Amino acid sequence: MDGKAGIIADLQGKRINMDDLLAVYSLARGQNASELASHDLDVRLRADTLEVEGLSASKVDTHFRVEDGSVSLDQLNIGDFVGAKIESTGKLADVLGKANGSFQLKVQAEMARGLPIWACNGWGKPFSGCAPVPRSCREC
Helix, strand or coil: CCCCCCCEEEEEEEEHHHHHHHHHHHHHHHCHHHHHHHCCCEEEEEEEEEEECCCCEEHHHHEEEECCCCCHHHHHHHEEEEEEEEEEEEEEECCCCCCCEEEEEEECCCCCHHHHHHHHHHHHHCCCCCCCCHHHHHCC
């Protein structure tokens, strides 16, 4: 973070609510939280429970960086998100231009019904291209 505005954070807790953190950041900066994009970030986060926009994940351990238009995910380990264990790493360069890069994603689940339902109906906003979720799965 060579001379640019930057934020370095190491967050740990039993329950971390990202919406609350972004609201506090907005108050402290006197601007919209979406303007985080104008800063370099280096964030390490460990939480027993992480809540983001009404979704909850447990046993979260992540380290990500945003620098010079690139997003690097050094580590993402989630013990449980809608019944699945998730691990990921990767990098995406030139995010605001011609984005390119790759991410590796590993998902493990004994009962994988929760993840596809979330993927097609996450946040109550179905993604285009998803087939309707069978009634038997919606009631799981």
